[in-house]
Amino acid sequence: MDVKGGPSGAQGRRATLREVAAELGVSPATVSNAYNRPDQLSAGLRERVFEAAERLGYAGPDPLARGLRRRRAGAIGVLYEDRLSHAFADPAEVLFLRGFSVATEEAGLGLLLLSGAPGAERDPEMIRGAVVDGFVVYSMAEDDPLVGAALGRRVPAVTVDQPEIEGLPFVGIDxxxxxxxxxxxxxxxxxxxxxxxxxxxxxxxxxxxxxxxxxxxxxxxxxxxxxxxxxxxxxxxxxxxxxxxxxxxxxxxxxxxxxxxxxxxxxxxxxxxxxxxxxxxxxxxxxxxxxxxxxxxxxxxxxxxxxxxxxxxxxxxxxxxxxPHEEKGLRAGRALVARLREEEVSSPSLLPTRLVVRGSTAAPRSRA
Amino acid sequence: MDVKGGPSGAQGRRATLREVAAELGVSPATVSNAYNRPDQLSAGLRERVFEAAERLGYAGPDPLARGLRRRRAGAIGVLYEDRLSHAFADPAEVLFLRGFSVATEEAGLGLLLLSGAPGAERDPEMIRGAVVDGFVVYSMAEDDPLVGAALGRRVPAVTVDQPEIEGLPFVGIDxxxxxxxxxxxxxxxxxxxxxxxxxxxxxxxxxxxxxxxxxxxxxxxxxxxxxxxxxxxxxxxxxxxxxxxxxxxxxxxxxxxxxxxxxxxxxxxxxxxxxxxxxxxxxxxxxxxxxxxxxxxxxxxxxxxxxxxxxxxxxxxxxxxxxPHEEKGLRAGRALVARLREEEVSSPSLLPTRLVVRGSTAAPRSRA
DNA sequence: CTGAAAGCGCTTACAG
DNA sequence: CTGAAAGCGCTTACAG
The missing domain is CATH 3.40.50.2300 (Response regulator)
Structure with missing residues (x-):
């Protein structure tokens, strides 16, 4: 069986807020308020707005339009040196992401993974076009053009496990x-x-x-x-x-x-x-x-x-x-969220390390 | 040391395309063309546009505005049942994401991880507000309201490892x-x-x-x-x-x-x-x-x-x-990218499984 | 409690 | 090769 979208399929044209307003004979502002500021209209009218929306197949304010208006994307980007598949192959990086995801969830933000290498080539366009409110710059080379592209966006950023960048919070180890x-x-x-x-x-x-x-x-x-x-x-x-x-x-x-x-x-x-x-x-x-x-x-x-x-x-x-990989991710995430809120962040945030001696080391055989 | 953004910091007000145009005495369309359609203006003018942009601290078209205008977000969302930290804790899911990331990179799209449980509660708002062009619905319950929220967005979607949904491609195993x-x-x-x-x-x-x-x-x-x-x-x-x-x-x-x-x-x-x-x-x-x-x-x-x-x-x-977890992710990603391009996708896509007998099973001790 | 107006920053036919 | 105009879909003071 082949699946494709027809005119009546799940990809049919979406209704707009304006259409919902017209359907009800109210202004767009009122429909917007129904979603964003419930205290600005009566409960009854709000209900009617949702009913009309349901009927017309309106799923709520378009995220892109809302984001443009409000000037925020609702997501944080993780800028990763290499192909993402390598990030997922390394348990240390997965632990980092795990901790990081806790911070993004706390803040109600999405976690956008951005690789430096789409289509096999490093492409700053990906960074310039990423719909994010901030970046964590993870283990990049100091002269990497992708870092420049991210900084050029002039959104908050945090550096992790890489050379410090003036003015940006840093999280890492010694x-x-x-x-x-x-x-x-x-x-x-x-x-x-x-x-x-x-x-x-x-x-x-x-x-x-x-x-x-x-x-x-x-x-x-x-x-x-x-x-x-x-x-x-x-x-x-x-x-x-x-x-x-x-x-x-x-x-x-x-x-x-x-x-x-x-x-x-x-x-x-x-x-x-x-x-x-x-x-x-x-x-x-x-x-x-x-x-x-x-x-x-x-x-x-x-x-x-x-x-x-x-x-x-x-x-x-x-x-x-x-x-502590996971803790590193958590701290980096929270630091970035704090910067998004224009709070101060103390930096650098240096995490403890410890040598764990196990069975792979011993004195050399004497054979002089 | 505390880090905060000052007026001259990395978060200073960003310049707009319009300002770059004004600086150069050209129309906004020309600046836009410099970024999007190089063939629409002379190489020299294009250079001057980039120089002016550099001077003004303009990092290129705002992703949100461009996305609104072009009607695309440049990212795919992965809708995950649980807290993301659990996804990262399970090697099978990490392998899935690994394969999936290969597909998003091929397509030059970002990979947005969306958890069903931000702030400890399941929140459809996260789904309604996600800036994505499509969803992969991964291992959710068939009556989960988050699935309804995702389908309500009327963007292409693919289901994986969960009950099939009419009209959506499915990837999984028997x-x-x-x-x-x-x-x-x-x-x-x-x-x-x-x-x-x-x-x-x-x-x-x-x-x-x-x-x-x-x-x-x-x-x-x-x-x-x-x-x-x-x-x-x-x-x-x-x-x-x-x-x-x-x-x-x-x-x-x-x-x-x-x-x-x-x-x-x-x-x-x-x-x-x-x-x-x-x-x-x-x-x-x-x-x-x-x-x-x-x-x-x-x-x-x-x-x-x-x-x-x-x-x-x-x-x-x-x-x-x-x-084959990784292959599953790759197929799901490619199927979604195909739907984004309005190509047909054959479904269901059933992957092979195989019992691997190792040392944890044996005949029971006879002790009747 | 509701609406008219302005505008977020950009892109796209289209006309010149 | 360049520009004027319309509009993507929404939110936000503000006036009533």
């Missing part, structure tokens, strides 16, 4: 010290040979080893802060950052972490410990190591980042940095 | 026969005493055993179809459905499945097999059984539904019904 703690743990266990499985450093995505200059030019704030944190801890342990290979991954997915790990473990001397910028990548690290016949943590220690629920259930359970 | 297959598997293994851990039967959420009449009055299509499928398989095995306790859960979460299971396993004779309507619930079933000192599948066989990624990794790996 990525640098959280990363430092992760690396200190491995140094404390006695590791001397490291590898890093990193997120992208900049939007011109590359896959492979990132040299010092590329690291220095990183525009993703989270990535560069974490690398700096790792470097600091290793330096304190007397390990030169120049000797630490950093493999840049285009996406935070286990499969990608596997490829990175294979490259890292093929090097001489072979690393005894790998720092991954996310649990998703770390799962791939473990996978790859085992595929190469290495045991974790016997032959290789692995530390992730995020503490997604799967981390504790993994085999071995993953040592990782816990951060 | 829940009844999929459930039948799950139950047949247990009957085939020799089980005779069953329990069912079910979703809610109707929106007036109850927690506890659902008698026959409540089952008969179920308004959630998926729930009632699956129960019917189970009943059919058991009947063929000579087991009376009246002897099978059906525990109704308000939400599809492991914790809730635990409570249900404790109630079910306290009954005499104790069930040797439990059918759960989702993997999330099934995880709770296993948890509860183990908490009571029972082994799975030694003392209790458990079958889930969905085959979320966690099912294969669970201990023991979960026997369950696989359904």
């Amino acid at each position: 990525d640098r010290s959280a990363a430092r703690e992760a690396a200190e743990h491995l140094v404390g266990l006695g590791h001397r040979r490291f590898g890093v499985v990193s997120f992208a450093l900049a939007p011109d995505v590359r896959s492979g080893l990132a040299d010092r200059s590329r690291q220095g030019a990183a525009t993703y704030g989270v990535t560069s802060s974490r690398l700096r944190g790792y470097a600091e801890a290793l330096a304190e342990g007397g390990i030169s950052w120049d000797d630490v290979p950093v493999y840049e991954c285009p996406m935070s997915l286990p499969e990608v972490g596997e490829d990175a790990t294979e490259a890292l473990l093929a090097r001489e001397p072979r690393p005894t410990a790998i720092l991954a910028l996310s649990d998703q990548l770390a799962f791939g690290v473990v996978e790859a190591a085992e595929g190469m016949g290495l045991s974790v943590p016997g032959d290789l220690s692995v530390v992730g980042f995020d503490d997604v629920p799967e981390a504790a259930r993994a085999t071995p359970p993953l040592t990782t940095v816990r951060q | 829940d009844r026969s999929a459930a039948r297959e799950a139950a047949e598997h247990l009957v085939g293994l020799g089980h005779r005493r069953f329990g069912v851990v079910s979703f809610a039967l109707a929106p007036d959420v109850r927690s506890g055993l659902a008698d026959r009449s409540r089952q008969g009055a179920a308004t959630y299509g998926v729930t009632s179809s699956r129960l019917r499928g189970y009943a059919e398989a058991l009947a063929e095995g000579g087991i009376s459905w009246d002897d099978v306790p059906v525990y109704e859960c308000p939400m599809s979460l492991p914790e809730v499945g635990e409570d249900a299971t404790e109630a079910l396993l306290a009954r005499e004779p104790r069930p040797t097999a439990i059918l759960a309507l989702s993997d999330q619930l099934a995880f709770g079933v296993v948890e509860a059984a183990e908490g009571m000192g029972l082994s799975v599948p030694g003392d209790l066989s458990v079958v889930g539904f969905d085959d979320v990624p966690e099912a294969a990794r669970a201990t023991p790996p979960l026997t369950t019904v696989r359904q």
